[in-house]
Amino acid sequence: MLNVKDVKKDFPVLKNRDVVYLDNAATTLTPDSVIQSLKNYYQNLGTSVHRGIYQLANETTEKYERARKKVADFVGSDSPREIVFTKNCTEGINIIAYSLHHWPEMEGKILVTEMDHHSNILPWRFMANGSEKFQLEYVDVTKEGRLDLEDYKSKLSPDTVAVGVPGISNVVGTVNPIKEMTDLAHERDALVVMDGAQWLPHRKFDISEYKVDFLTFSAHKMLGPTGLGVLYGKEDLLCRMPPPFGGGEMVLKVDRRKVKWNDPPQKFEPGTPPIAQIIAFGASVDYLNELGISEVNEHVDRLAQRAVNKLSEIPYVDIYGPKEGESRGGLVSFNVEGVHPHDLATALDSLDNIAIRAGLHCAQPLHEVMELNSSARASFYVYNAPEDVDRFIDAIKEAKKILGGADER
Amino acid sequence: MLNVKDVKKDFPVLKNRDVVYLDNAATTLTPDSVIQSLKNYYQNLGTSVHRGIYQLANETTEKYERARKKVADFVGSDSPREIVFTKNCTEGINIIAYSLHHWPEMEGKILVTEMDHHSNILPWRFMANGSEKFQLEYVDVTKEGRLDLEDYKSKLSPDTVAVGVPGISNVVGTVNPIKEMTDLAHERDALVVMDGAQWLPHRKFDISEYKVDFLTFSAHKMLGPTGLGVLYGKEDLLCRMPPPFGGGEMVLKVDRRKVKWNDPPQKFEPGTPPIAQIIAFGASVDYLNELGISEVNEHVDRLAQRAVNKLSEIPYVDIYGPKEGESRGGLVSFNVEGVHPHDLATALDSLDNIAIRAGLHCAQPLHEVMELNSSARASFYVYNAPEDVDRFIDAIKEAKKILGGADER
Amino acid sequence: MKDKPEIYNQDVVHHYQNPHNKGKLSDPDFSVTEENPKCGDRVTLQIKLDGAEISEVKFHGHGCVLSIGAASILTQMIQGLNVREALELTFDDLVENMGNPAKMRKDCASLSLNALKKALSGW
Amino acid sequence: MKDKPEIYNQDVVHHYQNPHNKGKLSDPDFSVTEENPKCGDRVTLQIKLDGAEISEVKFHGHGCVLSIGAASILTQMIQGLNVREALELTFDDLVENMGNPAKMRKDCASLSLNALKKALSGW
Numbered sequence A, B: 001m002l003n004v005k006d007v008k009k010d011f012p013v014l015k016n017r018d019v020v021y022l023d024n025a026a027t028t029l030t031p032d033s034v035i036q037s038l039k040n041y042y043q044n045l046g047t048s049v050h051r052g053i054y055q056l057a058n059e060t061t062e063k064y065e066r067a068r069k070k071v072a073d074f075v076g077s078d079s080p081r082e083i084v085f086t087k088n089c090t091e092g093i094n095i096i097a098y099s100l101h102h103w104p105e106m107e108g109k110i111l112v113t114e115m116d117h118h119s120n121i122l123p124w125r126f127m128a129n130g131s132e133k134f135q136l137e138y139v140d141v142t143k144e145g146r147l148d149l150e151d152y153k154s155k156l157s158p159d160t161v162a163v164g165v166p167g168i169s170n171v172v173g174t175v176n177p178i179k180e181m182t183d184l185a186h187e188r189d190a191l192v193v194m195d196g197a198q199w200l201p202h203r204k205f206d207i208s209e210y211k212v213d214f215l216t217f218s219a220h221k222m223l224g225p226t227g228l229g230v231l232y233g234k235e236d237l238l239c240r241m242p243p244p245f246g247g248g249e250m251v252l253k254v255d256r257r258k259v260k261w262n263d264p265p266q267k268f269e270p271g272t273p274p275i276a277q278i279i280a281f282g283a284s285v286d287y288l289n290e291l292g293i294s295e296v297n298e299h300v301d302r303l304a305q306r307a308v309n310k311l312s313e314i315p316y317v318d319i320y321g322p323k324e325g326e327s328r329g330g331l332v333s334f335n336v337e338g339v340h341p342h343d344l345a346t347a348l349d350s351l352d353n354i355a356i357r358a359g360l361h362c363a364q365p366l367h368e369v370m371e372l373n374s375s376a377r378a379s380f381y382v383y384n385a386p387e388d389v390d391r392f393i394d395a396i397k398e399a400k401k402i403l404g405g406a407d408e409r
Numbered sequence C, D: 001m002k003d004k005p006e007i008y009n010q011d012v013v014h015h016y017q018n019p020h021n022k023g024k025l026s027d028p029d030f031s032v033t034e035e036n037p038k039c040g041d042r043v044t045l046q047i048k049l050d051g052a053e054i055s056e057v058k059f060h061g062h063g064c065v066l067s068i069g070a071a072s073i074l075t076q077m078i079q080g081l082n083v084r085e086a087l088e089l090t091f092d093d094l095v096e097n098m099g100n101p102a103k104m105r106k107d108c109a110s111l112s113l114n115a116l117k118k119a120l121s122g123w
């Protein structure tokens, strides 16, 4: 079991600011060791990565490639060549969409779900709009925020090129049946692109178990620095896929007419990479491994369940997504009757320095399905304690008292 | 005049490591104030940017937008909406190329120069290959590494859509006549995309003077953190251009069929941005402004001239690009007869901890024009002293003594 | 929890709970709807002119304390102004009446003001 | 400058300056050219077999101390080996003979070894 008291000590923001930080699904706070790693890069290395040119660059390159190896291990990949570093989760999905777009043999349907984040919808829409080769279809989501598996099966046709699906919804917290969906997709030779932004931070993921073809996630949502994401791709696919973006380091040979790509992952990483951030993300992975990802999972689950249980007891609160006791990601979205989510966020902040999110959470189609204008969201992580949940609950009640008197308008 | 001794004190790597760092054209070292700014973000803020949701996020947003304003001021733009943050210079160029590609009215010729970095060649090549609407042509470069202006004029036809040109070549250091080229392009309604990666770090740039339509550069080449670049675009163009990449924050409204873009710059910044890096880059800009960009320019020029002068005196050294006394960027590329550039780099490193670059510098077409396999490059910045140049020269002589005995093979 | 919780100033909450000039005009000269895409909040502002003077103004819609509060406050502020005076109103004038939360949540608090500007720009 | 400048070990520089087995075979069983795209260096390795034994080996090309030095050293190492033994050679075996710079500049130092592997993989 996580010792939250000890964990909290590792996070300077929690020492320096009086805040109950419950916006972890947007971005997480950063532990000392990761800040230290960043500092170390800027104070002791500071160079670009090109092995062999001089000692400093060589040291940088070694640290950099070690981080890539750590990330590969973290997702159960045995080849660091399968790990492409991106600037955020979103860029990873854009890379895949454009690559498939440029891939001559590819043609057919792209399936995404109504519960996807805009990041796993819009790149595919751009791709389908820009071409006669691709059509986009949405897998239905029920009003309860569950994927309609029957609808998925019926839409998964032999001409399906790729399926985009969030491992865990960033709004309703639904944990999707990735293994089953992947098996079904593979039976029809469709590729699976899992948006792992809300999964990887606190749930074990092993590529040999889930077998998705592509996986994207955000380093900054799992104790890493800002400006970094990861695209995992099966080596064989990365080797065959045309790279969508041009620049330095992604080519071996360029003459006026011909180009010879570099091998993956460099093939997909044109220009100078986010070096300091990549090295520091290695420290984030170390930190998570030290805590133990299954301990992290258990802890975050317990917090989410506590929040769901306590919210369920409040008659004027509506909760979205999986019910009490059901498996869900480390977050809960809800509304307080008579209190607008934006007002609720302001209220929780000014009443007790509680930071939650309010709005559409970049998932407008899902809000449409659930017939909501917007919602409030609390999301939990390793440094949150059960008492944080309790303070959050108390502040909701107080906010309702102060603001909830108005009738609907 | 810069006081290099004082400047050096601001750079921890120079205190912690015994190195003469002459690979500044690849990436620069980082001053204390920028490291401090990064630390401050991770220790005192740590949140994402969404104004108004809670106090911490609001503080982050304010710092973040202030940095954008600083960058706008730095390039003489009066609207921060013209500043798009990217992960590196390369991403900026890819954004422009894909945007023009998707822009229905656009059709015709793209001109780039033979002295462009792969980052300002390959995105255009991908664009032209993927479409029947665009053709790519190269403006000739002379063997001396100068742009052939007559060739430019003759290739600049009425159907030219865009011209890509490096402000300063990263190999030969040539300073291109941007103003003249831009005027000529605008007469034919062609857009100008200036790759400013080697210009912005040490030369005043004012958009009202040079009038280019797009400008890209790397924060990490001008005392900023890794993982950050800038794309400047004229507001009017950014408003009209279709955004190439999809994701969160770049849309105002999404339903199943329609999308309403956000305004620039957000329209071109899908996903969580490199927040810490952007804020810290504000500190880099402050630092450069305090030194004074014309002082920086003068200092770097003087170092480059010193290197050129001293290299010219060595009979077995070939220098590329502008001759002694001519204007050039803060770098010099050269070869030592009988010593392979990779061996030279290793030699300088092991003889006197001098860090230079060797290879093709991501500019293979230019090496072809100059009929070179590869070259060595020394590049200078604010913390380099004249004595660094002298140590560099001495080490070259020593390396030649040890390795230069072999005949050509 | 903090000792004296005040989320918004009393005035704003009062306006939200008892909005002024809420409703529809039967024959408005201008009617403009603005929406905050981040949450779907929507305010419609309707104006009737007598010459260059704002003679009648009403709003309707749904939203948070700040968007509804601001709409109510704004309609009070502009009643009887002439068009030029109304166009000179700034967001800061609103913030003065609404306090810091409005500044932090400009998107919410400026909805009706944006509608006003759009409406009168067509004059 | 440092006191006792040694850039590469003596042996490597000696091989570079006086390469062994430099030249071309008139009738090779295998001839493979490898290039380092970062600098255009290029080494061609030619091999003649006698049964499963490497009976003759030569190389030609142009390059840096490490690529040429490695080629010269490698041709010495493999002369007389049988194919299986030659295929078991690793980059670390080369580094052992060439020192740390070879490790730092693997692209350069492994050029001829890569050519060897490619050549014999076709056996």
Ligand SMILES: Cc1ncc(COP(=O)(O)O)c(C=O)c1O
Residues within 6 Å of the ligand: A247, A248, A270, A271, A272, A273, B025, B026, B088, B089, B090, B091, B117, B119, B120, B166, B168, B169, B170, B195, B197, B198, B217, B218, B229, B362
């Ligand atoms: C002229 C020029 N353009 C583009 C780049 C690419 O910049 P970045 O690595 O930030 O993408 C560089 C530096 O590598 C450069 O020197």
Ligand SMILES: Cc1ncc(COP(=O)(O)O)c(C=O)c1O
Residues within 6 Å of the ligand: A025, A026, A087, A088, A089, A090, A091, A117, A119, A120, A166, A168, A169, A170, A195, A197, A198, A217, A218, A229, A362, B247, B248, B270, B271, B272, B273
């Ligand atoms: C499910 C999901 N996908 C994608 C993203 C986008 O991640 P990023 O901001 O790193 O691009 C997020 C977070 O915002 C998310 O929750």
